[in-house]
Amino acid sequence: MIERSWQNWAGNQHAYPVHRAEPSSVDELRAILRDAVERSRTVRCVGAGHSFTPIAVTDGVQISLDSLRGIDSVVREDDGSARVTVLAGTRLRELTARLWDLGLAMTNLGDIDEQSIAGAISTGTHGTGARFGGIATQVRALELMTSYGRLVQCSREENTELFDAARVGLGALGVITRVTLECVPAFALRAVEEPSTLRATLADLDAIVAGVDHFEFYWFPHTDRVLTKRNTRLPGDAALRPLGKVRSYLDDELLSNTVFEGLNRVVTRVPALIPRLNSVSARALSAREYTDRSYRVFASSRTVKFVEMEYAVPAAEIGRVLREVDRWLERSAVSIAFPVEVRFAAPDDIWLSTAYGRPTAYIAVHQYHRRDHREYFDAVEAICRSVGGRPHWGKLHSLGGDELRDTYEHFDDLLRVRDAMDPMKLFGSRYLEHLLS
Helix, strand or coil: CCCCCEECCCCCCEECCCEEECCCCHHHHHHHHHHHHHCCCCEEEECCCCCCCCCCCCCCEEEECCCCCCEEEEEECCCCCEEEEEECCCEHHHHHHHHHHCCEECCCCCCCCCCEHHHHHHCCCCCCECCCCCHHHHEEEEEEECCCCCEEEEECCCCHHHHHHHCCCCCCCCEEEEEEEEEEECEEEEEEEEEEEHHHHHHCHHHHHHCCCEEEEEECCCCCEEEEEEEEEEECCCCCECCCHHHHHHHHHHHHHHHHHHHHHHHHHCHHHHHHHHHHHHHHCCCEEEEEEHHHHHCCCCCCCEEEEEEEEEHHHHHHHHHHHHHHHHHCCCCCCCCEEEEEECCECCCCCCCECCCEEEEEEEEECCCCCHHHHHHHHHHHHCCCCEECCCCCCCCCHHHHHHHCCCHHHHHHHHHHHCCCCCCCCHHHHHHCC
């Protein structure tokens, strides 16, 4: 028996499903779905609960995939790559460590690795790198269980429209049970992190993004200061020079989590301190360089609770977007302590991918979970929408079906596939109907 009440990682979404289930096999999953159909209950799946939206919220049956985890099979190719099939509830953290032991790696990852593989692809989780797509672009095949309890396979060669829809499918088409990933030979990353200015970074942004495998930066609002991160891919047998335990603890645990939590508690009471503290924090940053296993460099620990909104905009528009956000902050009375994260991605062909059909830049804005985010997020959303921005499916935004249809040329194709896969709307919810109206 598992606890019926549920909340997400950030604590901003709660659910009180009539039943929570955690199947450990596809047969158990099939029985749960059949029971839900007989009782006329809707079903939503949940992975690690790292989405900030109500996408996993239901008053029907909530299914945890935590007991469906592990590597199912590995098929190696002559070039050293491999097709790796994993169970849907497998967390990225355990998967990437296991892949390293097999001499393999995922091509790209986001900056946290707590999510399940099914949750990560269903909501369009991504990393950074102008030549690399989101996690869903690494998927080569999917297995889903339909509302009728039938297992369906899809790939580029089989049930191709379902594959186009299900790679970022929002949990609307069925329960993902297995995911086949195209994995590459294990590689290391050399990370170079250094402070700079927003003005200098934007002035040379195209060359910077094109000149390194994985580039991102963090801008400190109310200042011109940024922290840049350049990650360069190296062979898996490259000499590793990870951060020392003391430096890693000071930078990544003490300063980034413990001290940052304390500062956010202080500025929640005295927001006027934020611009000065941001300036001091940005100038206190020091450069660092290290080399480690790719998955250890991609992801970092996050213990400070926050809510987040992220928009995908055409890459050519990111400078304009950031300048407009800066101007809005200057005019408003809002003070923001969290840095703004900027990342990049290659175009892809996945129907509901935020990077569909265009080189993409992502702007992610955060707010401490004890502070009101609405005015800030609304302003940034309006700026991003003015350049054709698309919201991340797992992060806060205000858009519904009417607005989303205008930004995705295959929106109605997805609805058609959904009607074929789930005519009873077993996998529906109030929030999903808002998105897919």
